[in-house]
Amino acid sequence: MFFKEEYQLAKTTQSKEIGISKDKKEAIEMALLQIEKSYGKGAVMKLGDKQHLNVESLPTGALSLDIALGIGGLPKGRIVEIYGPESSGKTTVALHVIAEAQKRGGEVAFVDAEHALDPVYAQKLGVNVEDLIVSQPDTGEQALEIAEMLVRSNAIDVIVIDSVAALVPKSEIEGEMGDSHVGLHARLMSQALRKLAGVINRTNTIAIFINQLREKVGVVYGNPEVTTGGRALKFYASVRLDIRKQELIKQGTEVIGARTKAKVVKNKVAPPFKEAEFDIMYGEGISKEGCILDIGVAAGVISKSGTWYNYGEDRIGQGRENAKKYLRDNPEVRDKVESEIRDILFDNDETESDEAKADSAPIEE
Secondary structure, eight states, X not given: OHHHHHHHHHHHHHHHHHHHHHHHHHHHHHHHHHHHHHHOTTSSOOGGGOSOOSOOEEOOSOXXXXXXXXXXXXXXXXXEEXXXXXXXXXXXXXXHHXXXXXXXXXXXXXXXXXXXXXXXXXXXXXXXXTTOEEEOOSSHXXXXXXXXXXXXXXXXXXXXXXXXXXXXXXXXXXXXXXXOOTTHHHHHXXXXXXXXXXXXXXXXXXXXXXXXXXXXXXXXXXXXXXXXXXXXXXXXXXXXXXXXXXXXXXXXXXXXXXXXXEEEEEESSSOOOOEEXXXXXXXXXXXXXXXXXXXXHHHTSSEEETTEEEETTEEEEESHHHHHHHHHHOHHHHHHHHHHHHHHHHHHHHHHHHHHHHHXXXXXX
16 A cells, blocks of 8 residues: 555656656747847757757868868867967968868958068969958958958858957057057957957858967066967967977078978867978968878878888879979879878768767667
8 A cells, every 4th residue: 555655656746747847848948939039040049959060160271280170170160369470371371271261162351450461472372362352451440340340241251360469459559659558459359359259150250360479578487478469369269379480491502491380279179289290382382292291191091111102003202392293293193192181080080970970869669
């Protein structure tokens, strides 16, 4: 008798809990409908309702950097900061990203706050300068307002702001040379990023901020280097790249390029602190062939015996420079090698995620 009463009590409690659960679901659905009615579709949603759970990416033009970023390039709908010493290749990397976006039919914009964009060099890197939207603003406020309007248009795939250090507040430009303007630049960046962050994500735009380095005075221990514009950009950026020149590339006594290292110091979409090395050739930009050759050897797609590089049964060159020249002269071979490398390095992750989705999917009876 006692067990029968206990069973009835448990059954009643369970049915009440089911009723509460149904009521909660109905209440949540009503709340979601009300929010969408007030603020528009997409203002709130369940994460599973999103079409793309994985972050989409855009290649940088340097295969080694794409691998270091962990998702095959820069994440779409995010803020990216590229910083480093002078003449380290920051703008070159940004221009290569622009070229990659244009190859895929994207619209791009370049906010040239430094007034130093070289269209001839940009064209050599593969940028279609005829379709490139360029702004050379007078003040920092004007630059950031133009950037916001372009992003809000929902038509821009990549926007580059070059550079944060050149975003001078209006009051500083209108003031005297010796006037003190403490914290104005940092306040401007903080306010702008608060407005930009949400719209960049909604429009799936990649916003690249190029930044310069300064040194703190009186630092004895630790790194005295600091980026301009305060701390706001460090917080809002999903990816931060530190780009440095490693060594010069010479052909005889003539300097023809620089070996460059990029360190992913912050990454919200993949594991951070990975490093990538690539060649920047003067007047040509990032050596795509050099990246493919180095990664191809590491991935086992290209074999190396002595000084010779081999792809399958074919010898592609003796010495690194000759092998690079072969890949440059034979773009179909270069593209095939790159495709194989990407299949090996990136398809494994996609296969694992697909298997995970299959395991979690409901089984139909």
